[in-house]
Amino acid sequence: xxxxxxxxxxxxxxxxDKLTEKRTLAAVPFGARYRxxxxxxxxxxxxxxxxxxxxxxxxxxxxxHHLRSGAPWDLDRKRSRxxxxxxxxxxxxxxxxxxxxxxxxNNLQYLKSLPHKYVLMSGxxxxxxxxxxxxxxxxxxxxxxxxxxxxxxxxxxxxxLEVMEYTIEEDGRISGHKNAELGDEIRPLSIxxxxxxREDLIEIAxxxxxxxxxxxxxxxxxxxxxxxxxxxxxxIPAPVLFMEDLSTYLRHSLKLLKxxxxxxxxxxxxxxxxxxxxxxxxxxxxxxxxxxxxxxxDGTVIEGEVRNSIIFRGVRVGRDxxxxxxxxxxxxxxxxxxxxxxxxxxxxxxxxxxxSLSGYITHPFYMGVNEVI
Amino acid sequence: MINRKKCIAMLLAGGQGSRLAPLTNDTAKPVVPFGARYRxxxxxxANCVNSGIDTVGVLTQYQPLELNDYLGIGSxxxxxxxxxxxxxxxxxxxxxxxxxxxxxxxxxxQNIRFIKQYNPEYVLIxxxxxxxxxxxxxxxxxxxxxxxxxxLAVIDVPLEDASRFGIMFTDKDGRxxxxxxxxxxxxxxxxxxxVYIFSxxxxxxxxxxxxxxxxxxNDFGHNIIPKMLADNCxxxxxxxxxxxxxxxxxxxxxASNMDALGDMPTLWLNDPDxxxxxxxxxxHPQYMGEHADVTHSICGDGxxxxxxxxxxxxxxxxxxxxxxxxxxxxxxSGCTIxxxxxxxxxxxxxxxxxxxxxxxxxxAEGGTLAVIGRDVHIGKGAVVKPxxxxxxxxxxx
Numbered sequence: 001x002x003x004x005x006x007x008x009x010x011x012x013x014x015x016x017d018k019l020t021e022k023r024t025l026a027a028v029p030f031g032a033r034y035r036x037x038x039x040x041x042x043x044x045x046x047x048x049x050x051x052x053x054x055x056x057x058x059x060x061x062x063x064x065h066h067l068r069s070g071a072p073w074d075l076d077r078k079r080s081r082x083x084x085x086x087x088x089x090x091x092x093x094x095x096x097x098x099x100x101x102x103x104x105x106n107n108l109q110y111l112k113s114l115p116h117k118y119v120l121m122s123g124x125x126x127x128x129x130x131x132x133x134x135x136x137x138x139x140x141x142x143x144x145x146x147x148x149x150x151x152x153x154x155x156x157x158x159x160x161l162e163v164m165e166y167t168i169e170e171d172g173r174i175s176g177h178k179n180a181e182l183g184d185e186i187r188p189l190s191i192x193x194x195x196x197x198r199e200d201l202i203e204i205a206x207x208x209x210x211x212x213x214x215x216x217x218x219x220x221x222x223x224x225x226x227x228x229x230x231x232x233x234x235x236i237p238a239p240v241l242f243m244e245d246l247s248t249y250l251r252h253s254l255k256l257l258k259x260x261x262x263x264x265x266x267x268x269x270x271x272x273x274x275x276x277x278x279x280x281x282x283x284x285x286x287x288x289x290x291x292x293x294x295x296x297x298d299g300t301v302i303e304g305e306v307r308n309s310i311i312f313r314g315v316r317v318g319r320d321x322x323x324x325x326x327x328x329x330x331x332x333x334x335x336x337x338x339x340x341x342x343x344x345x346x347x348x349x350x351x352x353x354x355x356s357l358s359g360y361i362t363h364p365f366y367m368g369v370n371e372v373i
Numbered sequence: 374m375i376n377r378k379k380c381i382a383m384l385l386a387g388g389q390g391s392r393l394a395p396l397t398n399d400t401a402k403p404v405v406p407f408g409a410r411y412r413x414x415x416x417x418x419a420n421c422v423n424s425g426i427d428t429v430g431v432l433t434q435y436q437p438l439e440l441n442d443y444l445g446i447g448s449x450x451x452x453x454x455x456x457x458x459x460x461x462x463x464x465x466x467x468x469x470x471x472x473x474x475x476x477x478x479x480x481x482x483q484n485i486r487f488i489k490q491y492n493p494e495y496v497l498i499x500x501x502x503x504x505x506x507x508x509x510x511x512x513x514x515x516x517x518x519x520x521x522x523x524x525l526a527v528i529d530v531p532l533e534d535a536s537r538f539g540i541m542f543t544d545k546d547g548r549x550x551x552x553x554x555x556x557x558x559x560x561x562x563x564x565x566x567x568v569y570i571f572s573x574x575x576x577x578x579x580x581x582x583x584x585x586x587x588x589x590x591n592d593f594g595h596n597i598i599p600k601m602l603a604d605n606c607x608x609x610x611x612x613x614x615x616x617x618x619x620x621x622x623x624x625x626x627x628a629s630n631m632d633a634l635g636d637m638p639t640l641w642l643n644d645p646d647x648x649x650x651x652x653x654x655x656x657h658p659q660y661m662g663e664h665a666d667v668t669h670s671i672c673g674d675g676x677x678x679x680x681x682x683x684x685x686x687x688x689x690x691x692x693x694x695x696x697x698x699x700x701x702x703x704x705x706s707g708c709t710i711x712x713x714x715x716x717x718x719x720x721x722x723x724x725x726x727x728x729x730x731x732x733x734x735x736x737a738e739g740g741t742l743a744v745i746g747r748d749v750h751i752g753k754g755a756v757v758k759p760x761x762x763x764x765x766x767x768x769x770x
């Protein structure tokens with residue numbers, strides 16, 4: 001694939017508040033053994049993209065620790081690489097970017113150093129298994145200047161985040177844009193993923209820097225659409241799980257318990273989702289374990305009951321404990337006789353014996369990294 | 374600058390393992406799957422790395438394709454190094470002809486050049502058919518302290534089992550005074566684990582002498598050790614007290630797998646200080662369905678389980694449909710167990726399909742293991758009796 005990938009590890013719009021307090025959006029754990037970025041990286045690698053840059057603002061220790069050299073994705077090559085692009089990476093790079101366009105402006109040197117014709121750029125606010133090769137074929141065949149990827153879905157969230165809805169003509173051209181409204185109605189929503197020519201992007205970034213522009217959407221994409229430039233749309237046929245706030249995070253995590261969602265994410269021929277490996281032992285079920293309708297990672301030790309939940313690597317669930325409708329992240333220890341319902345428990349937290357903690361699907365109970373109850 | 378390693382390991386991985394058939398029909402014993410996600414060879418390799426030994430020669434011979442694929446360049450064990458690391462050493466052709474490895478000692482003899490290349494002070498000899506977690510560095514310390522020519526790791530076995538092993542007799546300092554290979558009437562219970570540390574000079578000297586002897590079987594246990602003992606070399610034992618099992622038979626293989634189960638397993642795989650590394654197969658986390666009922670078991674990744682599983686070892690990418698029951702069994706990767714099938718006290722090799730209502734095996738108590746070979750198809754309602762070994766498809770009824 002004659003393209004490079006550019007990943008924006010941060011949302012710049014403030015999402016998943018507590019989950020991103022200590023990490024970038026890209027490093028948010030998802031699906032019992034993955035991080036959000038794993039899906040995007042795997043999609044790119046599966047499409048034959050091997051030069052991938054990841055821009056970050058801060059809090060990127062967790063992300064770097066996870067990705068390391070990129071070896072699990074075979075990205076530690078001599079002729080290509082996984083490039084970390086934190087602030088202050090180069091001589092004329094500038095400081096901490098406040099939005100995507102600024103992140104691009106800061107990393108022009110990286111973009112210029114590569115020979116690829118196209119660039120695929122994406123934020124990390126969603127999880128999906130996407131055939132990017134098809135998206136490229138569409139982009140090239142349509143002769144678009146920019147192809148914007150979208151999905152048809154509804155939108156539920158508490159936070160006032162900006163999600164774009166497109167107006168799409170019969171030929172696939174995008175003719176309008178607006179902020180999407182909340183509700184059950186299915187709408188064509190932007191997933192913040194774009195394909196365009198690398199040299200075009202470099203030129204746009206250089207010009208916009210001189211003009212003091214900072215927003216890719218508001219100052220580049222929208223004016224192009226308004227001016228009738230050829231901005232095409234490409235629909236993702238697979239389910240897209242947005243990461244918007246804690247409630248959608250829990251709802252979308254629990255969607256993995258549906259066979260069709262699991263199949264679309266994990267069982268696509270030739271498009272595996274890869275992640276960093278930990279050499280965990282197999283999951284061990286105790287004599288009184290009772291686990292139903294749940295996704296269980298390796299390295300876990302389960303002696304109690306787990307229903308409708310996502311259990312990450314290395315979690316311990318004690319005796320006479322009941323975990324329901326919850327997401328329990330890596331290496332959390334849950335003691336004996338605990339009750340958990342609609343909870344999101346972040347990494348390395350410890351819940352001691354006989355605690356009872358509950359939220360609701362719209363307001364999950366959240367416990368932070370390393371916290372003890 | 375002259376590079377040199379203090380200690381390198383030579384891992385004998387060429388054995389056929391015929392007593393593990395049909396699991397070893399198409400593959401070498403060291404690469405037989407174990408413990409829901411490992412291969413047998415992961416244990417000695419992880420032991421090396423966790424003991425600080427970073428140079429391992431793996432001697433292969435029988436059915437090496439899968440083994441070579443699995444080992445690769447050793448990266449899963451951090452053995453992909455600039456200097457040292459993992460090296461696969463197959464039999465080879467030389468100017469004066471070519472030879473298969475004739476015995477354990479001959480296999481090492483044919484690779485003396487590999488040893489000399491690293492110029493180590495000590496050579497650790499391992500075999501690829503034991504499940505154990507052992508810190509070789511402690512044994513090496515003992516070897517050095519004793520100024521030994523060879524140190525043999527031993528384990529205390531029950532007297533009734535002792536005649537299956539090489540048995541050591543030692544004086545009060547642990548120096549070996551007598552050695553008997555599989556004695557009919559064992560006088561001691563110190564059994565050789567097949568783990569040796571040699572001082573390199575002594576090793577090379579005795580390998581060369583052994584090779585020159587046309588009557589020798591070229592075997593460490595039968596020839597090298599008795600010869601060294603006869604020559605009054607300094608042979609010492611190192612008593613190992615941790616978990617160790619020879620998994621050379623289907624029964625011992627099954628039993629060792631079962632040791633990883635339960636709330637207090639004797640084979641503790643979760644030990645954060647002694648990880649067993651393995652080559653990953655990248656599957657999604659296992660999904661337990663609405664009707665799943667899994668107790669006293671270990672499970673790998675990529676499974677979709679909706680049946681009842683008890684006291685079993687379940688590998689990767691396995692589908693167990695609603696109403697299927699599995700007990701006291703080992704199910705290796707890629708198997709599909711359909712509705713209402715019953716499996717008890719059995720080993721299913723990879724890729725087996727068990728159709729609806731089929732019955733395999735019987736109660737473990739007093740029974741014998743049923744074994745289904747790789748990729749075998751067991752038809753709807755078919756019956757596989759306890760003790761059967763099935764390597765061809767069985768039609769349904």
